[in-house]
Amino acid sequence: MQSKALQTNPAxxxxxxxxxxTARPRHLLPGLALCCALALAAMLVRHAxxxxxxxxxxxxxxxxxxxxxxxxxxxxxxxxxxxSLRRVLRFAIVLxxxxxxxxxxxxxxxxxxxxxxxxxxxxxxxxxxVGALLGVDKALSELIAAGTSVxxxxxxxxxxxxxxxxxxxxxxxxxxxxVFGSISMLAFPPLAEQISLTxxxxxxxxxxxxxxxxxxxxxxxxxxxxxxxxxxxxxxSRVILLAPLxxxxxxxxxxxxAGQDAGGSVPMPWFVxxxxxxxxxxxxxxxxxxxxxxxxxxxxxxxxxxxxxxxxETDIAKLHLKGLRPxxxxxxxxxxxxxxxxxxxxxxxxxxxxx
Numbered sequence: 632m633q634s635k636a637l638q639t640n641p642a643x644x645x646x647x648x649x650x651x652x653t654a655r656p657r658h659l660l661p662g663l664a665l666c667c668a669l670a671l672a673a674m675l676v677r678h679a680x681x682x683x684x685x686x687x688x689x690x691x692x693x694x695x696x697x698x699x700x701x702x703x704x705x706x707x708x709x710x711x712x713x714x715s716l717r718r719v720l721r722f723a724i725v726l727x728x729x730x731x732x733x734x735x736x737x738x739x740x741x742x743x744x745x746x747x748x749x750x751x752x753x754x755x756x757x758x759x760x761v762g763a764l765l766g767v768d769k770a771l772s773e774l775i776a777a778g779t780s781v782x783x784x785x786x787x788x789x790x791x792x793x794x795x796x797x798x799x800x801x802x803x804x805x806x807x808x809x810v811f812g813s814i815s816m817l818a819f820p821p822l823a824e825q826i827s828l829t830x831x832x833x834x835x836x837x838x839x840x841x842x843x844x845x846x847x848x849x850x851x852x853x854x855x856x857x858x859x860x861x862x863x864x865x866x867x868s869r870v871i872l873l874a875p876l877x878x879x880x881x882x883x884x885x886x887x888x889a890g891q892d893a894g895g896s897v898p899m900p901w902f903v904x905x906x907x908x909x910x911x912x913x914x915x916x917x918x919x920x921x922x923x924x925x926x927x928x929x930x931x932x933x934x935x936x937x938x939x940x941x942x943x944e945t946d947i948a949k950l951h952l953k954g955l956r957p958x959x960x961x962x963x964x965x966x967x968x969x970x971x972x973x974x975x976x977x978x979x980x981x982x983x984x985x986x
Contacts, residue, residue: 662711662940666719669694669939670932686845687931688784688938689809692802695942705943715940721902723933724789724873728909729918729926731867739864742979743835747868750839750972754780755876758964765956770796772960773880774804779964782870783808783843785934788941789873792902793881802945803953805938807961812842815969820853832976834858838865840972842965874907 673691699705705712736744755776762772777790787804796804819841823833837851837858844866851862 659711659714662708662713663715663719663936664711665705665708665943666695666712666715666936666939669698669942670935673935673939674932686784686809686843687935688843689805691935691939692784692805692942692945695939696802696945696947697942699943699945700947708943712940712943715936716944719933719940720788720937721792723930723937724785725902725905725909726926726930726933727785727870728906729913729923729930731871731910731913733910733914735864736868736871739835739861739868743839743861743865744868746835746972746975746979747839747865748872749975750968751780751869751872751876753971754964754968757967758960761963762957762960765960767957767960768796768800768953770794771800771803771953771957774800775807775957775961775964777876778804778808779811779842779961779968780869781873781876782866783812783846784938785870786873786876788934788937790877790880793877793884795884798941798944799946799953801941803957804961805941807958807964808842811961811965812846815841815965816846816850819850823854826973828854828976830855830858831861834861834863835865836862836973836976838862839869839976840968841866844870871907871910874904878904 669691670687672694673687676690677685677687739747758776758779759769759772762775763769767775773794774787774790774796777794778784778787780786781790784805787801787808791801815837819833819837823836828836833854834851834857837847837854838861841847841850844863847862847866848859852859854862
């Protein structure tokens with residue numbers, strides 16, 4: 632069991648959010664500037680390294696953790712950090728909707744949709760169950776499940792708006808999806824050759840099972856253009872399932888709190904409905920490709936700011952106290968989603984998908 636010191640205090644969280652919402656702009660500026668600087672640094676690291684699959688989100692979080700834990704005074708930046716972690720994050724999730732259309736989802740066919748939905752649902756449920764068996768805290772299990780089954784770091788920070796795990800829970804879960812997603816990115820291409828997957832099957836496998844979008848792209852395009860396009864669309868199709876997942880978790884959490892008379896309820900995640908609405912708008916309107924690319928760049932930047940803020944609020948000492956069982960849970964989840972997704976693809980004998 633997680634100690635009381637490590638649990639999220641809903642009253643404290645509400646108070647922090649209220650301070651962020653009511654703070655004057657000049658009070659927000661130092662924290663926003665700090666998160667912005669860390670986000671820029673993280674994106675420059677990826678650009679300088681030449682490694683396209685290097686996630687700036689994870690890099691920004693690490694930079695934030697370093698600053699927090701070398702005891703740099705951060706009180707002056709607290710309102711802006713909280714604002715980045717709440718409002719900036721939610722706005723970025725809404726903007727994610729511009730990266731997906733219903734037409735794109737249709738191109739992978741009903742076979743692909745079955746694989747994606749079944750793999751996501753089975754992985755989420757199994758990881759939560761295994762987490763309970765291992766004695767991993769429920770909130771942390773839920774975050775690892777979301778990051779593994781949906782879309783990595785973005786899913787973790789979005790899911791935490793209703794799960795309400797600690798900042799250390801979020802950091803640990805992101806570390807898991809970063810490590811195991813990177814292993815998949817390196818291991819899947821040679822494995823696909825050994826088992827003679829077609830480009831479409833390989834692309835679907837990567838898109839339905841690898842954690843981060845960048846990791847999917849890095850793996851899928853090693854199998855050629857068709858595999859890369861299929862993998863990207865499959866992955867983005869998983870992203871849209873983030874909306875119903877968070878709404879479901881929020882409803883269940885509200886009912887649980889009401890049953891336990893815990894005082895207070897989980898807020899309705901309206902930003903998720905905004906995400907779904909943007910997907911619908913993007914499906915109906917013809918938005919120029921250049922504008923879509925610009926929005927995608929800004930979305931990544933805002934998400935990176937939010938992860939920098941998360942790092943700035945993460946205490947390594949508390950992270951260390953969680954032990955290795957959550958890491959084992961992440962490994963089990965990674966193996967399960969990889970094997971289950973591949974088995975389902977082979978069982979359905981997937982036809983070739985249009986790019």
